[in-house]
Amino acid sequence: MSTSEPHPDPDQSSCSGSVAFEAQSSRSLRDFIRTESGSAGMLVVAALIALVWANSPWSQSYVDLWHTELSITLGDGGLTMDLHHWINDGLMVVFFFVIGLEVRKEFAIGELVDRSRVVVPLVAGVMGMLVPAAIFLALNPSGEAAAGWGAVIGTDTAFLLGVMALVGPAVSTQLRIFLLTLTVIDDIVAVSVIGVVYSDELALGALAVAAACLLVLVGLDRAGVWQAAPYVLVVLVLWFATLESGVHASIAGMLSGLLVPALDPRRSDVEDAARSFRAFRQSPMPGVQRAARRSLTRAISVNERLQEALHTPTSHVVVPLFALANAGVDLRDGVLGDALGSRLMWGIVLGLVVGKALGIFAGAWTSVRLGWGRLPQGVGLGHTLAGGALSGIGFTVSLLIISLAFESSRLQDEARVGVLLAAALASLAGWLAFRFAARFLGQRDAALPTHLSRPVDPARDHITGPVDAPLTLVEYLDFECPFCARVSGVGKELRAHFGDRLRYVTRHLPLPVHPHAELAALGAEAAARQGRYWDMHDVLFAHQDELELEDLLGYAAGLDLDVEQFLRDLDDDDLARHVAHDVASAEESGVRGTPTFFIGETRHIGPHDARTLIEALESSQGVPRPIG
Known part of the structure; x- marks a missing residue:
């Protein structure tokens, strides 16, 4: 790879697989978390404004604003609703549409591709809805108040992530992924309840x-x-x-989002986009520009493009606007006192604060104990208790269900007070649970390991450069991963730069999404038996689309290897164990995609072009990075 060529987005330039090899906190996931966390602050501000406004001398203007009618007409037809309904039945559909898009993407190409990883959060999520509902109904078994049981089953993802950023571990990537998986299940059930239970004739x-x-x-x-x-x-x-x-229209948003396809970029589309871009660079004319833009757009799935367009405005405009329209409870004239003495309010508070924490923790503990699944690497049961406590922040979904469940303004006010109080208590409970897990259980960070679990072994690892060189770069690779092929020349550039100061090491991580990757890894090891590992390494990357057994035998012949011996070695259990050893070391070291690099024994996070890796290697020796 030439560093002078345009490099793909470094945070996305990796392959990921299913089973034990989920994506290594992809950029899209980090952007999702960052946007949701930022939205939480705006949501809190909007809710406080609503509360102050509703309890001010100008409270009537708050009520009048949301009862203002807005009509959209076309000929003799049209739609007329007040602003409150436009927000709850209109803008919130966009919110649930984005959730549906994210769920489809996670099941198609994201964290939930491996269905076995869904078991623990699935059980925890279901228990995290059943237990709160049971607590609520125990306090409100009958009457009009009983209709509010749905208010305790949902979790506000934006609020949860925002509070976790304040009270959780400094690094909590894996816990966030676990909780996001759990809230996916939460959202599907909550929207189904809204659409089925709280609908009109x-x-x-x-x-x-x-x-x-x-x-x-x-x-x-x-x-x-x-x-x-x-x-x-x-x-x-x-x-x-x-x-x-x-x-209720929210179910339309969720279902439609689930039906919008999410796909990994196909190599043919990416290459076509690259050709179109080069053509435009050579001939910047309107027609060529349209063709380049079309090919670039086609390379990214419609699901991801719609998420990119809608996620930020939904989180930063729709959700805060919803809070502004729904959190304004007038606490005067005895409303607060009545709420504090209301079984409805305490049913919501205890359901969210106690029920969510106990349900999620019990579901996770039971699943792990019975061997149904395991928690994500780096996440302990103490983390699940704390995360379960924060899941008691129901806010957005809870307020929406309250507006649908009760016609009485008195019951709505009591329930809303419960939701607001639960958000504060759940945040405090989460903070205390995180402190407990850190102090008494030693569960501090909830992130993937960043340390190379198995040091470089010159007797088994493939090394180019002096074995005792002061600098070490370890790469986990997959011969069928196109991004590994893009960086396959980086090692040569680094060795040219550092000379004998660097040893470059490769290890195998054949991903299940690449059907020929494991055979290619075995082929490289079989070539190593005849002293030609690096030659086969280069040939395999040069022919990524041709990695069948017959192809490997042809490459062996082209390298003047003993083909019969090569074929026998492909079936040697020792070579299979060698590759398995590399895979195990990758998982232990927090590697979740290819290519992944380690500078010395520390996992490199960020771009992996030659210039960046040179700077990282020099920094590891205390050499200052160049300015500019």
Whole structure:
């Protein structure tokens, strides 16, 4: 790879696999967490403004604002709702649509590709809804108040991540991934409850139109339609039909998001985009520019493009606006006193604060104890208790369900006080649980390891450069990973720069998503038996699309290897154990994608172009980085 060529986004330039090899905190995931965390601060500010406004001398203007009607008309038809309903039944559909997009992406190409990793958060998530609902119904077994049981099953992801950034471990990447998986399950169930339990009388004609829209979305997916416009148009029709059907429109948002396809960029599309970009650079004309933009757009799935466009405005505008419209409880005239004496309020508080923590912890503990699954590497049961406590921040979903469950303004106010009090108490409980886990259980950081678990062994590792060189660079690679091929020349550039001061080491991490990667790794090891590992290393990367057994035998012949011996070695259990040893060391060291580099014994995080790695290696020796 030439460092003068445009380099792909460094945070995305890695392959990831399923089973034990989830993506190494991809940039999209970090962006999601960062956006949600930032949204929490705006949400809190909006809620405080709503509370102050609703309890001020200008409280009537707060009420009047949300009762202001807004109409959209087209000819003789149209839609008229007050601002409160436009937010709850309109803008919040966009919120749930983005959640659906994220869920589809996680199941298709993200953290939930490996279904075995879903078991523990699935059980924890289900228990984290059943226990709170049971506590609530124990206090409110009948009457109008009993309808509010749905308010204790949901979790506000933005609020949870924001508070965790304040009270949680300094590094909590793995715990956040666990909790995000759990809240995915939370969201699916909560939206289903909203759509089924808290809906009005149904209009069958509108429901039929909504069902037809869902079928059209499935058809667009099957047909491989990559433009965003057809999906958006169908979703708008689906939203209107669902609104008219009597089913709460939030379910339309979630279902439509789940049906928008998410795919990893195909190599052919990426290469086509690169060719189009080069053509535009050589001939910057409008027609060439349109073709380049079209090919660049096509390389990214419509799911990810819609998330990119909607996630930030949803988190920074829609959710705070929802809080502003729904958190304004007038606590005067005895409302606060009545709420504190209300079984409804305490059912919500205890359901969210106690029920969520106990349910999630019990579900995780039971799953691990019975061997159904395991917690993510770096996450302890103390972390799940603390995370479960923070999951008691129901806020957005809870407030939405309250507005649907109760017609009485008195009951709505009591329930909203419970949600607000629960958010404060859950935050305090989470802080205390994190302190307990750190002090008494030794569970501080909840992140992947960053230390190379098995030191370089010259007797078994493949090393180029002096074995006693002061600088060490270890690469975990996959011969079928296109990003590994892009950096396959980095080792040569580094050795040219450092000379005998560097030893460059490679280890295998064949990912399950690449069907020929393990055979290619065995082929490299079989070539090593005849002293030609590095030659085979280069040949395999040069022919990534041709890694069948017959291809490997041809490469062995081209390198003048003993082909019969090469074939026998491919079936040697010792070589399989060698590759398995590398895979185990990768998992122990926190490696979750390829290529991954270690500077000495510390995992390198960030871009892996030659210049960046040179700076990182020099920094490891105390050599200052150049300015600029």
